[in-house]
Amino acid sequence: MVKKEVVKRDIILIACVLIAALAALLIINLTKQSGTVAVIYTNNEEYARMPLDVDAEIVIYSDGKEANTLVVQNGKAYISSASCPDKICVNTGSISNENEMIVCLPNKVIVVIEKEN
Amino acid sequence: MRKTAKIVYTAITVSVALILSYVETLIPINFGIPGIKIGLANVVTVTVLYLFGKKSAVCVCALRIILSSLLFGTMLSFIYSASGAAFSLLGMILLKKTGKFGTVGVSAAGGILHNMGQLVAAVLVTQTPKIAYYIPVLVISGTLTGVFIGMISSLLIQRLPKSAKFISLDKK
Structure with missing residues (x-):
């Protein structure tokens, strides 16, 4: 059914965005250095x-x-x-x-x- | 008759949106991150977008922002809300037009773009591009609140009478 396809695309969209954002957050956190x-x-x-x-x-x-x-x-x-x-x-x-x-x-x-x- | 119905429905939805922004201030949820809101009023934006069409959504959203800024806000809060809403509405209308995504996906995109719009406004107001470091946090929070808003809206869209569609501003 079409509905299932739509739900699948929604999940893929949301998952991709979340993974990208979490990766960016991880990089920022791993490379952080204390300032002066x-x-x-x-x-x-x-x-x-x-x-x-x-x-x-x-x-x-x-x-x-x-x-x-x-x-x-x-x-x-x-x-x-x-x-x-x-x-x-x-x-x-x-x-x-x-x-x-x-x-x-x-x-x-x-x-x-x-x-x- | 139809014109009257349009005015009445627009007024009712704007009022509901205004009340929701107020109700939200009563919910003591702390996300641990400064400046993050659920944006309950966007339930109205998404629902109106699906039930009544894009013109109605833009109209209701614009009225809500103008009224809430006049009632509770400042010039600055108006700039942030308007910029967020403009990005979010444009993105949601385009994504909905592709027909490939459901209410939750469209709303999630709306949530992310809303935060991005506010960030763009903040960078312009403060002239500090470094605020861009907030992007990952804003994307995550925007996605989560957008999914939440999308779920509520899709329940509403299913349950509200289909007859409400006749007042769509999009159809002549």
Whole structure:
């Protein structure tokens, strides 16, 4: 019956996409390296660079308003408070590997871990 | 008569979609990944796409996004929703047109493309191409939510009266 064919194609489509995505995720995870600095961007511009080996706390201002607070502790960076309602950046937790990032879309604040030599 | 029916059905489906977006905020599911939503309102989009056709789906989806952004959202949330919906609707309409895939497959593609659309919007808004590292996570979550939405929609499509089809905007 035609219906069976359709179901089969659906499953093949979904399986292929999932396998490809899982493979990409695996590659990203296997090649990850710990970074050395948390770079903060606001409104598409570099705002501050926070070395991960120094414990610190910084209040990030975006559009002249207090937007987020970034904490660096034990080699990891996390956002401890945010002015936006959804708190997605706070819930992201802490990051320490190269290219890992915390994104706060409402405040246009992005924190990316980079590696400096 | 038919015109009135169209207006009424569009209004009802838009209301259902709006209510579903609200109901979703009441469900305390944490996926452990920031920014991931089920997107219950898309049940309406997919169901309308199959029952009433593509014009109705575009119309209902656009109205829902405009209304929910005006009621609960911001300019930014409107950009993200609209971009996600545009990608997702275009993909679903094209994939449905091939006739080779079922509701679940079409909806899964819609889910993935919805996330990709939002990612494109996020890259443009923040000017940070590095966000692309999220693609695998977004593809997986989009597939899972899309399959879920597709399953609910296919149950609805089977059960809703076929007579509802007469209001399709696609047929003259």
